[in-house]
Amino acid sequence: MHEPVREPRSSENCRFCGGDLLTSVFDTAFRDTTADERLFFAIPGALCIPCRQLYVDQQLIGILGLSDARCTFAIESDRVLRSPAA
Numbered sequence: 733m734h735e736p737v738r739e740p741r742s743s744e745n746c747r748f749c750g751g752d753l754l755t756s757v758f759d760t761a762f763r764d765t766t767a768d769e770r771l772f773f774a775i776p777g778a779l780c781i782p783c784r785q786l787y788v789d790q791q792l793i794g795i796l797g798l799s800d801a802r803c804t805f806a807i808e809s810d811r812v813l814r815s816p817a818a
């Protein structure tokens with residue numbers, strides 16, 4: 733059994749502007765404290781369209797080592813919605 737703990741609720745709103753959040757999978761770029769840019773693909777999250785704030789699960793942020801990094805780019809990824817046949 734999988735625990736559904738990482739998905740943001742679709743009814744949540746942006747904590748900055750109150751806009752609706754688009755829950756999807758995103759290709760992202762993060763810039764860390766050393767100004768290195770790191771790319772991550774197929775990150776599950778929620779994007780606020782009006783202010784472009786990307787919400788990603790804190791546990792996932794920790795796993796990726798991005799606790800001190802800022803998201804500089806995010807685009808909805810549509811090529812990962814379907815996995816290859818296993």
Ligand SMILES: [Zn+2]
Pocket residue numbers: 746747748749750751780781782783784785
């Ligand atoms: Zn917002």
